[in-house]
Amino acid sequence: MTAPRYSPRWLALREDADAAARATGLLDPLRAHLASEVARTGRLVIRDLGCGTGAMGRWLAARLPGPQHWILHDRDPDLLALAASGVRGPAGDGSPVTVETTRGDITRLSPEDLAGTSLVTASALLDLLTADEVDALAGACARARCPALLSLSVVGRVELDPADPLDAELATAFNAHQRRVTGGRRLLGPDASAVATAAFTRRGATVLVRPSPWRLGADRRELTAEWLRGWVGAACEQRPDLAAAGQAYLTRRLDACAAGTLRVVVGHDDLLALPAAGPVEPVPVREADQSGPPDGERR
Numbered sequence: 001m002t003a004p005r006y007s008p009r010w011l012a013l014r015e016d017a018d019a020a021a022r023a024t025g026l027l028d029p030l031r032a033h034l035a036s037e038v039a040r041t042g043r044l045v046i047r048d049l050g051c052g053t054g055a056m057g058r059w060l061a062a063r064l065p066g067p068q069h070w071i072l073h074d075r076d077p078d079l080l081a082l083a084a085s086g087v088r089g090p091a092g093d094g095s096p097v098t099v100e101t102t103r104g105d106i107t108r109l110s111p112e113d114l115a116g117t118s119l120v121t122a123s124a125l126l127d128l129l130t131a132d133e134v135d136a137l138a139g140a141c142a143r144a145r146c147p148a149l150l151s152l153s154v155v156g157r158v159e160l161d162p163a164d165p166l167d168a169e170l171a172t173a174f175n176a177h178q179r180r181v182t183g184g185r186r187l188l189g190p191d192a193s194a195v196a197t198a199a200f201t202r203r204g205a206t207v208l209v210r211p212s213p214w215r216l217g218a219d220r221r222e223l224t225a226e227w228l229r230g231w232v233g234a235a236c237e238q239r240p241d242l243a244a245a246g247q248a249y250l251t252r253r254l255d256a257c258a259a260g261t262l263r264v265v266v267g268h269d270d271l272l273a274l275p276a277a278g279p280v281e282p283v284p285v286r287e288a289d290q291s292g293p294p295d296g297e298r299r
Contacts, residue, residue, distance in 0.1 A: 006052060006076065006079060008053055008078070008079065008082060010226065011052045011053045011055065011079075012053065013222060013223050013226060014223060015053075015055045015058075016220075017214050017216065017220055017223055018055060018059075018123065018124070018151075018152055018214075019055075019059050020214075020215070021152065021212040021213055021214050021215070021268060022059065022151055022152070022212055022270060023151070023210035023211065023212045023270035024063075025210055026149065026208055026210055026270055026272040027063055027064075029208060029272065029274065030064075030119075030147065030149060030272055030274075031064060031065065033147055033274050034064065034065075034066075034118060034119065034147075035065075037118045038065060038066035038067075041118075042066075042067065043066060043067040043068060043069060043118075044064060044066055044067070044068045044069070044118040044119060045068075045069050045071065045116055045117050045118045045119075046060075046061075046064075046068060046069070046070050046071070046117070046118060046119045046120075046121060047070075047071045047073060047114070047117050047119070047120050047121070048070060048071070048072050048073060048083075048121050048122065049073045049106040049109075049120065049121070049122040049125060050073065050074055050106055050122055050123075050124075050125045050128075051072040051073060051074050051079070051080070051083045052074065052079055052083065052123075053079055053082040053083050053086055054072060054082065054083030054084070054086040054087040055123065056121055056122070056123045056151070057070050057072065057083070057086070057087030057097075057099070058086060058087055058088075060121065060149075061087060061089050061090075061091055061092075061097045062089070062090070062091065062092055063092055064091060064092055065091055065092045065093040065095070066091060066093065066095050067091065067095040067096055067097075067098075068089065068091050068095065068096075068097045068098070069097075069098045069099075069100070070087055070097065070098070070099045070100075071100055071101075071102060071117075072084065072087065072099060072100070072101045072102070073101075073102050073103075073104065073106050074101075074103065074106075075103060075104065075105065075106075077103060080101040080103060081101075083099075083101065084099055084100075084101050087099050106122075106125075107129065107133045107136070107137075108136075109136075109137065109140050110140055111139075111140045111143035111144045113140070114140055114141065114144035114146050115144060117144060117146045118146070118147075119146065119147055119148070119149060120137075120141055120146055120147070120148045120149075121148070121149045121150070121151070122148075122149075122150050122151070123150075123151045123152050124151075124152045124153070125150070125153075126150050126153040126188065126192035126193065126196055126271075127153045127154045127178060127187065127188055127189050127190065127192040128187060128188075129187070129188055129192065130185050130186055130187060130188060131186075131188060131195050134188065134192065134195050134196050134199055135195075135199045137196075137199075138196065138199035138200045138202075138203055138205075138273070139199075139203065141200070141205075141273065141275065142200070142203035142204070142205065142275060142276070145275045146275065147272070147273060147274050147275055148200070148271070148272070148273045149270070149271075149272050150196060150270070150271045150272075150273075151212060151268075151270040151271070152212055152268045152269075152270065153192045153193045153196075153268055153269050153270075153271070154178060154189065154190055154192070154266070154267070154268055155190050155193060155211075155267040155268060155269050156171075156175045156178070156189070156190030156267065157265075157266075157267035158171050158174075158231070158264065158265070158266055158267065159264070159265040160253075160262065160263070160264050161262070161263040161264075162256075162261075162262075164249065164252065164253070166245060166246070166249045169239075169242065170231070170232060170235040170242065170246065170249065171235075173234075173235035173236070173238045173239040173242060174231055174234050174235040174238070175189060175190050176238050176239075177189075177234040177235060177237060177238035178190060178234075179191065180238070193209060193269040193271055196271055196273075197209060197271065200271075200273035203275075203276065204275075204276030205273040205274060205275055205276055206273070206274045206276075207271065207272070207273050207274075208271070208272045208274075209269050209270070209271050209272075210269070210270050211267065211268070211269060211270075212268045212269060212270040213265050213266060213267050213268055214227075214264070214265065214266040214268065215263075215264075215265055216263070216264040216265070216266070217260075217262075217263050217264075218260035218261075221257050221258065221260065224257050224262065224264055225254055225257050225258075227264070227266065228250060228253050228254060228257065228264075229250065229254075232246050232247075232249060232250045232253075
């Protein structure tokens with residue numbers, strides 16, 4: 001299988017907006033859960049799935065206490081190299097942060113792979129997975145007694161100000177594109193947060209979901225313009241009959257963006273799943289997709 005390649009420029013462009021959007025209200029229950037792990041083992045072992053350039057590590061390491069060892073997972077060796085040099089620490093209490101990288105298919109992690117892991121985390125990943133892949137991830141985390149912090153999953157809600165008559169039709173087409181079948185895999189898109197919540201809850205986890213919207217205005221014009229191109233492009237790929245109207249729409253919107261008069265809210269959810277305290281009952285897992293992880297640009 002060919003590893004997907006994500007643009008470091010796009011990942012860098014979105015990093016500040018991601019950081020501003022993340023649901024910080026999930027950190028207190030996460031820190032409370034991890035306190036006993038630090039006391040018991042002397043450190044946290046954190047696996048970042050689909051780590052990209054390491055943005056999650058740069059954001060989260062400083063917000064968690066104790067010595068930390070980050071294991072960065074991705075299929076792109078160039079992104080792994082950037083991430084390895086970009087996650088440095090220190091931790092929230094000044095403790096050291098160490099890093100290693102591993103290249104491979106994150107959709108095939110087993111409970112054995114997660115043994116000794118204190119936390120699984122990922123950013124802008126869930127909506128690029130299938131229902132079977134999310135179910136398998138929830139099962140692996142449950143059996144390894146490992147919490148999961150899964151952030152910035154698209155939820156299919158976009159608000160643009162000022163409004164345009166074509167907004168709703170493009171949004172519907174884009175959401176259909178996010179749920180498309182590609183390489184034999186049906187992506188979850190805006191359904192990812194609900195599917196993940198159900199998968200972790202079935203296994204006895206306590207699941208907390210909080211909104212984490214991008215709020216894009218004149219201070220983020222470059223990101224807004226790139227997001228617009230991708231949003232309209234995906235919608236028109238899904239609905240080729242929208243191509244002409246979509247191009248005119250994009251021109252209008254890019255002009256407004258350049259003038260600093262466009263405001264966009266892009267809905268996301270952050271999800272924290274804390275494992276059950278008692279024995280985990282086996283949960284039947286649907287037959288997993290046989291193809292590899294998603295391709296295409298992360299949003």
